[in-house]
Amino acid sequence: MTGWHASDDLVTRYASGSLPEPDAWSVEKHLESCGGCAARVSLAVRQTAAGVVLADVREAVLGAGLGTALGTALGTALEAGATRTAPGARTGRGARASAAPGAPAPSTPVTSRARLWASRRLAPPPAGSRAARVLWAAGPAVRGAWPVAVLGVALAAVLLARFADFAGARPLLLAVAPVVPIAGVALSYGAHADPLHEIAAATPSAGLRLVLTRTAAVLAVSLPLLTLAGFLVPSSGAPGAAAWLLPGLALTLASLALAGYVGFRAATAVTGGGWLCAVLSPVLTADGRLTARLAEQVSACLGGATAQGGWAAAAVLCAALLAARRSAYDRLERR
Structure with a gap:
């Protein structure tokens, strides 16, 4: 990021829609990484005619149910925008209003179509949709076959120990367990895993926040299942069933930290x-x-205070690296 910031004149002209397209694109690119200029542009927009429309929409949405209010607010906003927008102002990115002075504003057909669309598309959400949204935000790994694979690993360890008398069930489980959340992270973020990745990456919750949310969902599934399976199998000279938790956390954080440089698939590999x-x-x-x-x-890798202390230090170091490079995740996996 350079030391350049948008001037007051640029901000005012951008908010009013009178800024030429190349300059507008430059400002928009700068706003992606500059919160101060973004706040100034937001304030300038609120002081224009569009700001009045946005305020009406906000009041309508907050004052009624979300689904019903959006339909009403959308029609109101288009109706108000048709009467308040000056000729020559930008009506969308890359578009200019071409209506001649005195020409009738097409508010009635546009508003009627908007209301019809809103009545069909913005109906109140059905029961259980909140749980569906939470599950969707948790990431593709939690929604797909990955939880079944985690359950399969846990059951396989228990069945090998209890019915096949395999003495190495716990050592094998402890060796594989730290890789399971790493695989979940690889399947949780990026265009290769999420068909809606481009849309999710453009939301305010994108970047490191979304990465950590989906990583937490992966850990919430894998940690209890694999640890419980470890308690259900004989030790066979291996460390305790929970000995893999710190190494698993450290390796997961290491994958996230390395992903900021090389991407998720390469980092997890x-x-x-x-x-x-x-x-x-x-x-x-x-x-x-x-x-x-x-x-x-x-x-040797998991047992003892020395090994566990080393994994704890590695986890703290990787977490610090994540915090220091959090801006790198705003542009991660977008190509």
Whole structure:
């Protein structure tokens, strides 16, 4: 971000719609990363005829039910805008009003169409829609097959221990568990995972806030299920069932921090693949005693105060890096 800011003249002309398109695009690009100029433009718009219309819309929406009020407010806004907009003012990005002075304003047909559209499209939300919106905001991973995969991992560990007498169920579960939330993060954000990513990325809740919201949803699903499964299987010389929690959190935060540089798919591949290589490579190269070797390797990576303290420090460091680079997530995964 440079030290340039929009002048008062630019702000006034942008709010009134008289600024040339190239200059308007430059101002709009600057507003994406400058809250101060955005606040000045918002204040300038509220002082124009459009500001009166927006105030009417806001009062109508806040004073009635959302679905019914939006239809009424939309018709009112278009009706008022047709009578208040001066000839030559910009009516939309890249558009100019071409009506000649004295020409009749097309408020009646436009308003009637708007009211008809609003009556069909802006009906009050059905019961349970709030839960549906919360589930949608939680991200594609929580809505898709990923929770089923988490449940499958947990059940497989329990079934292997209880019915197949597999002694390495807990060590194997502890080795795989930290990768599960990382996979959920990879499936929660980006155009590759969310068909509405471009729309979500343009909302005020986008950026790091949306990333953290969806990450929290992933952790809320995976942590209880995998930890409970760990308690239900024999230890077999492995650390406790909750020993993977700090490493899982640290690796998830590391994926988020690295995503600010290389994107989510590459970041999760690096962190998840690096963890699996570090834990499983020594086991695969061992001669026999794979279960015992896996338990030893998991204990070395997860067990003891020293290892847990290191993971806690890594989590704090990654969280600090996330906070320091939070602006990088405003433009993440948009290409």
